[in-house]
Amino acid sequence: MKLPKSLVWFACVLLVLITIVGCTQGRNTRQDTENNNGPRTTRWTTPRTPVTPSVPDVTPTRVNNSQYMVRARRIADKVADLKEIDSATCIISGNTAIIGVQFGEQYKGKMTDEIKKKIDQVVKKTDARINRVAVTADPDLVSRINDIFKDIGQGRPLSGFVKEINELLNRIQPK
16 A cells, blocks of 8 residues: 555645754743733742942952961971981971971981971971971972971961972972
8 A cells, every 4th residue: 555655745744843842942922921010929048148239359469377487497497306317397288297307417318207207207396287298308399398498487378388398399209
């Protein structure tokens, strides 16, 4: 039983039209205008803090870093008291201490695990809030640590050094 070609075409076109019409969203303009102009339910909560006029956010250029400076200086002094160490610089970020050391003449160029363990113990004994200690004797990194320490001492916020501190930590203790 053969159907005429025109009947097959007609059925296909009808099927496509029905699909298009059925899938489009019917819009009733009267219903749309009634919903847009009618009353709306709104939920309002009282703000917890009083609303004040807009005040520009002014970030201070100088910050009081004295707490971190005192802790870092105390740690650096204790590390420098070790017989293997000539001088030490420390910066503190959160619960991490980054220590830059310069060795005595007999230890030049020899960063041993034993010396690192001694420094780690001294730091954790000096400041109980320190959980992680990163130690380096690389002259370039020690210089960067010293520069950061000086800048923080001059009042620059520690948050301005986050990227550089993370860079230092990755170079000292790669993951």
